[in-house]
Amino acid sequence: MTDTTSTALLEIDGLHKRFGDLEVLKGVDLNVAEGEVISIIGSSGSGKTTLLRCVNLLEEFQEGEIRLEGEAIGYREVNGVRKRLPDKDLSRQRSMTGMVFQSFNLFPHLTAAENIMLGLRKVRKLGKDEARAKAETWLGRVGLAERVDHHPGQLSGGQKQRVAIARALAMDPKLVLLDEITSALDPELVQEVLQTVKELAAEGATLMLVTHEMAFARDVSTRIVFMEQGLVAEQGPPEQIFGAPKHPRLAEFLGRSRT
């Protein structure tokens, strides 16, 4: 394996995921160290979304192990039998990772600030004022200080996605998962969101993102992971992946995305 970091924040070992008979992840191995920015690229259907969803425990998986700070997440062994953890443990483990979705998924009945406050209050158990202050700070950081009390219905797509980013980051997650977060946006709104992600990366957040924005991936990532048919087919620093791809399917994929 290419990974040489001794203290990986996230360790994925031999991850297999099946939807019924369809095997979507076929033994994924991947380590992520603190502060890394990993861009996952690959053609549609290669399992990128499923991988992120397994890490955030939104999907069950059948084989392999995922560890976050050394703690196995999602499952435990009881007398040699693999068992899904109870909801309470899953929720606690989910709260250690943040997730930003392609379709924003803001809580439509809550204002921008309330979207952020809900997790702070009910999961992190902050008081109302403290949660509010933190929400306002984060909305300021993503450039939405003026939109604190707006409902999602009153925001543009780019603004919604920045609220979603702030919602994930305000929880102080160990790791943030971002799944094609600009794919649902009008082209003119893509840059403001990418700029926000760039700033987070510069501040040292650990990010794992799926993206089709190749220039952005090259610019922001410490490492690129290329997925192909449910496996990590190649990974390495951006210069290497974009400059000298080894896997034939990677070269082909990059050729296609350049057009």
Add this chain to the structure above:
Amino acid sequence: MGYTLNFSSVWANFDSLLWGLVLGLFMAVCAIGIGFLIGIFGAFASQSKSPWVRGAIGFYVSILRNLPLLVLILFVYFGLPQLGMTLGRLESFIGALAIYAGAYLIEVLRAGLMSVPPGVVEAGRAVGLTQFQTNLYVVTPIMLRNALPAMSSTFISLFKDTSLAAIVAIGDLTYQARKINVETFRVVETWTVASLLYIATCVLIAAGLRALERRYPRF
């Protein structure tokens, strides 16, 4: 036509009509309150993984939706005492209306539940909310808002259904009107006033609920 309208005997008894109306509203509020709890519980239970739970909910809903309300009221009123359960007439009527309301509200709230975008639910889970917290803080408010128009018409139907209470001699508006009718023979006047009271009340309830709908836009 030799009939001349004379409302004076209706006005003389107007306060008993009003108290009957208040009693009807009280019964509707009680039955809707209980029915609403049944509805919320049943709507979530209908999403259960257990086929037994889903089956039980489906059974409850289909039995009650296919049973005339009047038959249910009479069954509860006359049948339960035979089975050794004695209830006051008011409790018996409210109980019957509540389990009837529950069945309709399960259906209405289940539709509201289906309208909650799955991605929004996942976002709640992703933040670290437990399933219960997600249901409480994310799913329920969206469900209620989206079910509001259908709930409004169910509430109004249930209020109108309180007129069936007269059949078990509860002194609601219909009962009082019938009493005035029998005592004064001012048939047209009595039922005109009673009808107008029902209509005005329903219009007011509908307006209130529509104001609520405008206040909170649909998601």
